[in-house]
Amino acid sequence: MSDRADSSSDLAAAFAHWRPKLLRALFRRLGNRDDAEEIAQESFLRLAAAGKALPLDEQGPYLQRIALNLSHDLWRNSPARQQVDLVAYDDGEIPAADIAAEGDCPCARTEQRQRLERLQQALDELPERQREAFVLHRFDGLTQDQVGERMGISRRMVVKHLARAFAYCEIRVQYASLEQMEHLHPAATRRADDDS
Structure with missing residues (x-):
C-alpha cells in the first residue's frame, strides 16, 4: 500500500x-x-x-x-493531414505513403509487417474492455467521451483503459511472442491484466 x-x-x-x-x-x-x-x-x-x-x-x-x-x-x-497526404498522379490521387513504400527496401517492409503482426497479437491479448476502448478510439475515431458513452463508462475509465492498452502495445511489439515478453518484461503483462 x-x-x-x-x-x-x-x-x-x-x-x-x-x-x-x-x-x-x-x-x-x-x-x-x-x-x-x-x-x-x-x-x-x-x-x-x-x-x-x-x-x-x-x-x-x-x-x-x-x-x-x-x-x-x-x-x-x-x-x-489527409489533404496534405494526397499526391496528384495522372487523373487520380493516391496516398503519398503508397509512393514512399514502393521505394522501401525489402527489409524495411518485412520489419513493418512484423510490427503490424505483433500489434495485432497485442490487441488480441488485451483484456476485452481495454481492447474495445482502444479499437473505438484508434480505429473507429471516436473521442474519449464518445467511447465512454458507447461503453457505458466514465471518461476517466476510458482514459485508464486507453493508457494501459497503449502502454501494453508499445511494449508488446518489441517482442516476437507473448512468452518472450513475459520472460523478459513480466511487469507489462501484470499491468495489462490489472484492469480487466
Whole structure:
C-alpha cells in the first residue's frame, strides 16, 4: 500500500511540476487548448501506466516524447493531414505513403509487417474492455467521451483503459511472442491484466 501511495505522490509531484510546461509547449505546437489538455493528460496517464520510477529531471523529456508522439498521432488523423497526404498522379490521387513504400527496401517492409503482426497479437491479448476502448478510439475515431458513452463508462475509465492498452502495445511489439515478453518484461503483462 505504501508503494502505491508513494507512486501516487510521485505522479502528483510530476503533474504539478511538468503540466504547465507541457501545456505551453503543446498549445504552441497544436494551437488548440482542448487538444493540448487532452494530450497532456494522456501523457501523464502513460507515464503512470509505464510504471517507471524516474527522477523529476528525467520525467520532463519522457513526458515530452510521449506528448510529441501523441501530437503526431493527432496530426495523422486530422483532415488537414489527409489533404496534405494526397499526391496528384495522372487523373487520380493516391496516398503519398503508397509512393514512399514502393521505394522501401525489402527489409524495411518485412520489419513493418512484423510490427503490424505483433500489434495485432497485442490487441488480441488485451483484456476485452481495454481492447474495445482502444479499437473505438484508434480505429473507429471516436473521442474519449464518445467511447465512454458507447461503453457505458466514465471518461476517466476510458482514459485508464486507453493508457494501459497503449502502454501494453508499445511494449508488446518489441517482442516476437507473448512468452518472450513475459520472460523478459513480466511487469507489462501484470499491468495489462490489472484492469480487466
